[in-house]
Amino acid sequence: MTKLFCLLGALVLLSMIDPLYSPGARADESAREKIKVIIDTDIAEDIDDILVTAFAVASPEFEVMAITTVDGNVRARSRVARKVALLFGHPEIPVAEGYVRGMPLEDTTYAGFSGGVRYGEVAPDEQGLPAPSPLRADRLIAGLAEKYPGEISLVTIGSMGNVGHLLVRYPEAVKKLKRIVTNGGNFTGSDNQSIGWNLRYDPVAVAMTIRSRVPWVLLSESASRYASLRAEDVGRLKSAGLPSTELLVQAIHWWRTNKTDATSMPHVSDLNVFAYLLGGRIETTSGEVRIEIGPGGTLPGLRVEEVPSGRVQLGRLIPREKAEELREIFMQRLLSPPPGAGAAKTR
Numbered sequence: 504m505t506k507l508f509c510l511l512g513a514l515v516l517l518s519m520i521d522p523l524y525s526p527g528a529r530a531d532e533s534a535r536e537k538i539k540v541i542i543d544t545d546i547a548e549d550i551d552d553i554l555v556t557a558f559a560v561a562s563p564e565f566e567v568m569a570i571t572t573v574d575g576n577v578r579a580r581s582r583v584a585r586k587v588a589l590l591f592g593h594p595e596i597p598v599a600e601g602y603v604r605g606m607p608l609e610d611t612t613y614a615g616f617s618g619g620v621r622y623g624e625v626a627p628d629e630q631g632l633p634a635p636s637p638l639r640a641d642r643l644i645a646g647l648a649e650k651y652p653g654e655i656s657l658v659t660i661g662s663m664g665n666v667g668h669l670l671v672r673y674p675e676a677v678k679k680l681k682r683i684v685t686n687g688g689n690f691t692g693s694d695n696q697s698i699g700w701n702l703r704y705d706p707v708a709v710a711m712t713i714r715s716r717v718p719w720v721l722l723s724e725s726a727s728r729y730a731s732l733r734a735e736d737v738g739r740l741k742s743a744g745l746p747s748t749e750l751l752v753q754a755i756h757w758w759r760t761n762k763t764d765a766t767s768m769p770h771v772s773d774l775n776v777f778a779y780l781l782g783g784r785i786e787t788t789s790g791e792v793r794i795e796i797g798p799g800g801t802l803p804g805l806r807v808e809e810v811p812s813g814r815v816q817l818g819r820l821i822p823r824e825k826a827e828e829l830r831e832i833f834m835q836r837l838l839s840p841p842p843g844a845g846a847a848k849t850r
C-alpha cells in the first residue's frame with residue numbers, strides 16, 4: 504500500500520510541476536501504440552459523458568492526455584471529471600476548465616450550479632480530488648498538441664466553445680492535432696437532418712471549425728443508439744459495488760432525478776467518438792458541412808452532404824450487431840476494478 508501511495512504522490516506531484524504532464528509523457532513502449540485523446544466534454548449534464556469518459560480512462564486502447572470542460576458550470580464539471588479520473592485509476596490526467604458560454608459572448612463569472620449540471624452532486628466539493636490543471640482548456644490542448652504533433656485526437660462531446668477559442672488563440676497549435684472528432688447533429692439520411700445540441704450551443708465555433716483546415720470527423724448523435732444500456736447493464740454496475748461503479752450508479756440516479764426528460768435507461772450517444780477511434784464499427788464517407796446561423800445566433804441549422812472530395816468525414820450509424828458487441832466491451836471496461844482502487848493504474 505505504501506508503494507502505491509508513493510506512486511500516486513509522485514504522479515500528483517509531477518502533474519503539479521508540469522501542467523502539461525500526462526500519462527503520454529511516460530516513455531513506455533506500449534503507450535506509443537495507444538490512441539492519444541483529449542476529451543472535451545460537458546460532463547455532469549447528460550449521462551453519456553460520464554459513462555464514456557470512464558470507458559476511455561479504463562480502456563487500454565486509449566491514452567487520455569487531458570479532459571477539458573465546457574459550457575456553463577465548467578468548475579462543477581471539472582470536479583466530476585477529476586473524480587472519474589481518480590476512481591478509474593488515473594488521477595494524473597490533467598483536467599482543465601474551459602469556456603462558460605458560446606462565442607462571441609463574453610465569459611461571465613458563473614455562480615453556483617447551473618440548471619445544466621444534472622449530477623454534480625457526485626462531486627460537490629474539492630475534498631479528496633486531484634487538483635485541477637492551472638491552465639485553461641484551450642491552453643492545455645494547444646500545449647499538448649505542440650508536444651505531441653500529429654498524434655492527438657481531440658474528441659468533442661459537448662459544445663464546441665473550447666474548440667472555437669483554440670482556433671482563435673492558438674491557430675498554429677491546432678494544425679498539430681491529428682484530428683477533431685465530434686458528436687454532433689443528426690443526419691441519418693439526406694432528408695433527415697437537424698442540428699444537435701453540441702453544435703447549437705456554439706454555432707460560431709462550429710462555423711470556424713468548418714472553415715479551418717483541421718481534419719474533422721462529424722458523427723451523427725444517434726450513431727450509437729443500439730448500444731444504449733439496458734436495465735440489466737445498470738444492474739451489473741449496481742452489483743459490482745466498486746467505488747468506480749458506485750460513482751456511475753450515483754450519477755445515473757441524480758441524472759434521472761434532475762433531468763426531467765431523461766430516458767428510462769442511460770443512452771451512450773457520446774460513445775460514437777470512441778467507436779470511431781477504435782475502428783471497424785462506424786463507417787464514414789467524405790462530405791461537406793454547412794451551418795446556417797440566424798440573426799443574433801438564433802435558429803442555427805445544419806446541412807451535411809456527401810461529396811467524394813469533401814474534407815469532413817461523416818459517420819452515421821453503428822450497425823446493431825456491432826453496437827451490441829461494443830456495449831459488452833464497454834460494460835466490461837466499466838466493471839473492471841482499477842488496480843489499487845483509486846490509485847494510478849499500471850499500463
Ligand SMILES: [Ca+2]
Pocket residue numbers: 544545546549552660661773
Ligand atoms: Ca455531452
